[in-house]
Amino acid sequence: MKPRVRFAPSPTGFLHIGGARTALFNWLYARHTGGTFILRIEDTDAARNTQEAVNVILNGLRWLGLDWDEGPITADATGPSKGDYGPYFQSQRKENYQRRVEALLSRGLAYEDKGAIRFRMTREPILIPDLVVGDVRRELTDREEVEPDFVIVRSDGEPVFHLVNVIDDLEMNITHVIRGEDHLSNTAKHIALFRAFGVEPPKYAHIPLILNLDGTKMSKRDKGASLTSYAEEGYSPEAVVNYLSLLGWSPKGNREKIPVQDVIDLFDLPQILRHNARFDLTKLSWLNGEYIRDMADDRFHELCIHALAAAGLDTGVYPLDYVKAALDTCKGKFKLFGELAGYAGFYFKENVEIDPQLAKEVFIPENKPRLERLKAELSKLEPFTHEQVGATFGAVAKELGIKTGILVHPARLACCGKPAGPSLYHLMAILGKDRCLDCIDKALDQM
Ligand code: GLU
Numbered sequence: 172m173k174p175r176v177r178f179a180p181s182p183t184g185f186l187h188i189g190g191a192r193t194a195l196f197n198w199l200y201a202r203h204t205g206g207t208f209i210l211r212i213e214d215t216d217a218a219r220n221t222q223e224a225v226n227v228i229l230n231g232l233r234w235l236g237l238d239w240d241e242g243p244i245t246a247d248a249t250g251p252s253k254g255d256y257g258p259y260f261q262s263q264r265k266e267n268y269q270r271r272v273e274a275l276l277s278r279g280l281a282y283e284d285k286g287a288i289r290f291r292m293t294r295e296p297i298l299i300p301d302l303v304v305g306d307v308r309r310e311l312t313d314r315e316e317v318e319p320d321f322v323i324v325r326s327d328g329e330p331v332f333h334l335v336n337v338i339d340d341l342e343m344n345i346t347h348v349i350r351g352e353d354h355l356s357n358t359a360k361h362i363a364l365f366r367a368f369g370v371e372p373p374k375y376a377h378i379p380l381i382l383n384l385d386g387t388k389m390s391k392r393d394k395g396a397s398l399t400s401y402a403e404e405g406y407s408p409e410a411v412v413n414y415l416s417l418l419g420w421s422p423k424g425n426r427e428k429i430p431v432q433d434v435i436d437l438f439d440l441p442q443i444l445r446h447n448a449r450f451d452l453t454k455l456s457w458l459n460g461e462y463i464r465d466m467a468d469d470r471f472h473e474l475c476i477h478a479l480a481a482a483g484l485d486t487g488v489y490p491l492d493y494v495k496a497a498l499d500t501c502k503g504k505f506k507l508f509g510e511l512a513g514y515a516g517f518y519f520k521e522n523v524e525i526d527p528q529l530a531k532e533v534f535i536p537e538n539k540p541r542l543e544r545l546k547a548e549l550s551k552l553e554p555f556t557h558e559q560v561g562a563t564f565g566a567v568a569k570e571l572g573i574k575t576g577i578l579v580h581p582a583r584l585a586c587c588g589k590p591a592g593p594s595l596y597h598l599m600a601i602l603g604k605d606r607c608l609d610c611i612d613k614a615l616d617q618m
Pocket of ligand 1: 178179180181213336348349350351354
C-alpha cells in the first residue's frame with residue numbers, strides 16, 4: 172500500500188513555522204513515495220475555532236505550494252490548484268466518534284465516570300517504534316499510576332484530542348504519522364487506542380523541534396515564528412520551502428540551495444535528523460536572496476509587483492515594459508521583496524521623495540553649475556540610453572576637471588531621492604529624459 176500521510180493542525184489563528192515544516196515533511200514524503208497527502212483540520216474545540224483561523228492554515232499551505240490530495244468536494248473550491256477538495260474537518264465527523272465510543276463502551280474498553288467517558292488504559296509498558304527517534308519504551312509514570320485511564324469524552328459530550336486523532340488516522344488509513352516530537356508523549360495513549368479498536372497503529376516519525384538560534388524553545392512571539400510573516404516581509408515561498416526542508420533533514424553533500432523537485436527525489440524518513448533544529452533567520456534571508464537572484468524573470472516580476480502593491484504602489488498605471496525594465500535593475504540587489512519599495516519605489520511615484528537632511532548636504536551651491544552643465548548635455552541626448560547617459564557624465568566631469576562621482580551624487584539624489592539604489596545610468600535611461608531633466612530642475616531650485 173502506498174503511504175497515506177496527513178497534516179492535522181488545530182486552527183489557532185496562527186501557523187507556526189514548526190507546523191509548516193510538519194506539513195512540508197508529510198507532503199514531501201507523499202510526493203517522494205507517490206502516496207497521498209491529506210489535510211485534516213482538528214477543530215473539535217469549537218470555542219477556539221473560526222473560519223479565519225482555518226484560512227490562516229489554508230493560505231499558508233497554498234502559499235508554500237503544499238497541495239493536498241483528498242477531501243470532501245466543496246462548492247466554494249477551498250482546495251488546492253489541482254481540484255476542489257476541501258480539507259477534512261473533524262467537526263463534520265462527529266458521528267464516527269460516537270459510533271466508535273459506543274463500540275468501546277459495549278466491549279468494556281471504556282466506562283462512564285462522573286458524566287465523562289474514560290478509556291481503560293493498559294497497565295503494560297508500551298513500545299513506540301519510531302522511525303526517527305528509535306524505539307521508545309513508555310512505562311506508566313507516577314502521575315498515570317494514580318489514574319492511567321484517561322478521559323476520551325468530556326462530561327459536556329465533547330470527544331478529546333487523543334480519541335478523535337486516532338479514530339481519524341484509523342478511518343483515513345493513515346500509514347505514517349509524521350508530527351512534532353511534542354506529541355511523542357501522547358503516542359502510548361494513541362497506540363493503546365488503536366489496539367482497542369483492533370488495528371495495528373501506523374508507523375510513527377516524530378520530528379525534532381525547531382529551536383531559536385540560542386537553543387531556547389521557539390515561542391509564538393519569536394521573530395519568524397509565524398508563517399504569515401514571511402509572505403508579508405517578502406520572502407519567496409521557494410526559499411522558505413527550501414529552508415524548511417533543511418530544518419531537521421539533510422541531503423548528502425551539505426547542499427543548501429536545492430530546488431523542491433530535488434528535495435522530493437531525495438527526501439526520506441530515515442534521514443530526518445534526531446537533534447533539534449536551530450532556526451537561523453539570517454541564513455533564510457541569505458537563501459531568499461539567492462532565490463531572487465536566480466529566479467526566472469516572469470516570477471521575479473510577479474513577486475515584485477505583489478510586494479509593491481502591498482506597500483501601496485500601483486504598478487498597473489505604468490506601461491508593462493517600463494515596469495519590467497525598472498524591476499530588472501533591482502534583480503540581485505535585495506534579499507527580501509519587502510525591501511523593494513524602499514529600494515526602487517521612486518520608479519512608481521509621481522514625485523521623488525528626497526531626504527531633507529541629505530538634500531542639505533548634497534544640494535550645495537558649488538554643485539549648481541556642475542548640475543546645470545550636466546543638464547545641458549543630457550538634454551541634447553537622443554536616444555537617452557544608459558550608455559549615452561554614462562558617456563555624458565564622463566565627458567562633463569572631464570571637462571570640469573572633477574571626478575565623475577561628484578556629479579553622480581547629486582544626480583542620483585535628484586532622480587531617486589536616495590544615496591543608493593539601482594545603477595544610476597540605467598535608472599535614468601528607464602525614467603527617461605523628460606523625467607530626469609525635471610528631477611534635476613527641482614534639485615537646482617533647492618541649491
Ligand atoms: N492537532 C494536533 C496538533 O495540531 C495534531 C497532532 C498530530 O499530528 O497527530 O498538534
